[in-house]
Each structure stands twice: as structure tokens, then as C-alpha cells.
Amino acid sequence: MLERMRLDGKLALVTGGASGIGRETVKLLAEAGAVVHIADLNLDQAQAVANDIKDATAHACDVTSEAAVASLFIGLTRLDVLVNCAGVGLVGNIEETSFEDFQRLFRVNVDGTFLVTRAALPLLLASRGSIVNIGSVAGMVGVKRRFAYCATKGAVHAMTHQLATDYPKEIRVNCIAPGTVDTAFVEGYLEKYHSHEKDKVRAELNQRQPMGRLGRPEEIAYLALYLCSPASDFMNGAILPIDGGWTAA
16 A cells, blocks of 8 residues: 555656755655655755755756746656745735735745746646645635735635646646644744744744644655655645644634
């Protein structure tokens, strides 16, 4: 049964693969047998990840740039798995959100997913490949002072449904909706907005998940592996929360 989770002979591309959920996904896909390409703004960090993996290649790529995305795909002659993990966040309600920041989040989280997916589509159609988008519970429910972030993740969820509708037999497209995950992103948020009360806010973040703790990047990665493996071949167009019970409460 576990052989259905193997990706031997498959080629995968993970955007935002140099850190956090992306990095753990890269490592797990490689462990399952895939040859992995890591695309990230931070080439040094992506290369450091690639150096620890047998079959991995690092690429510098700004997913908001059509030219950069086109350049990324010049050397790719086939593709079986795409994981759209590159993303950014923002704290603020609508009154606190500038138009510039609103546009910035859409450029990375939505335009980036669009540009990479569109570029990858011919290769994925040829292989009957799989796309895994990283959404968020913020695309399913309202989260206080996350106006722009909620909007962008809702768009990622909608694109997942739409692609699965347009290509129901040609490719599979699914989306993971994590709760708060313990990554460098969370540490950056605490440092930027709550440097004087980190322990207090960290405890609040833990309690926001009904299980009483943050998610771990590798837990999200295991779900990503399932979604792009033959084990989930009947799953298409799904939005899967992995959130410690947040959306169920």
C-alpha cells in the first residue's frame, strides 16, 4: 500500500521551496523518489536545501514576474508535480491595509500562482500531472486583521476549484488549507508586531488552534505528498483543511 505514495521517476517543482512548508515538502518529495526543482527568491537558501538532497536543483525565481517564470521553465522538458507554495502575509484590517500592500499580496499569492501554473500547464497536461496549491484556513473563514491575506487565499481556493472543473480528466488540482504553522514566517510576525510580548502572543496563537498547538511544516508536507501521489488519484478540486480543528470549531 505504501508504494502508492512513491514518486519514483517523477519530476516535481516547488515554489517557495527554500523555507518553511515549502522546504519540508521538497525534502519529503525527494525522499519519496522524486527529482525536485526548488524555485525561490532566495537562491542561496534554496541552494542550501538542494545541497542536502540527492536529486534537487535550486532556481532563483520571482513568481510575480512573467519573464522570470518563463525563464524558469526554459530548461524543464517534463513535469509531473507542481506545488505552489510561494506566498506572503500581512497583518491589518481593511482600514489598516494600503492599496500598495493589498496589490503586493495579490501579486505574490494570486498572480504568482497563476503565472507558474499557466507556464507549467502544457507539461502537466502531457503527464496527467498533479498541482497542489497551498491555501489557508484564512481562505475559508474570516481571520481578524488579515483582510488582504484572507482575500488572496480565497482566490487560490477558487482557482483550485476552477482548474479542476476545466481539466477534470487531464490533471488533478487540490489545495491544502493549513492553520497557523510554526515556521520562520510566524517568528518574523512575532518579531515585527509583538517583539515586546512574544511569549504571550505565541501562547495565543497556539490556543487559536483547538488542539492547543501550532501545526508543524512536515505535517503539511505529508498531506502534499499524498495529494500528488497515486494514492489520491480519485481526489480532484478538494480544499483540505489541516488546522488542528480550527474550521470545525
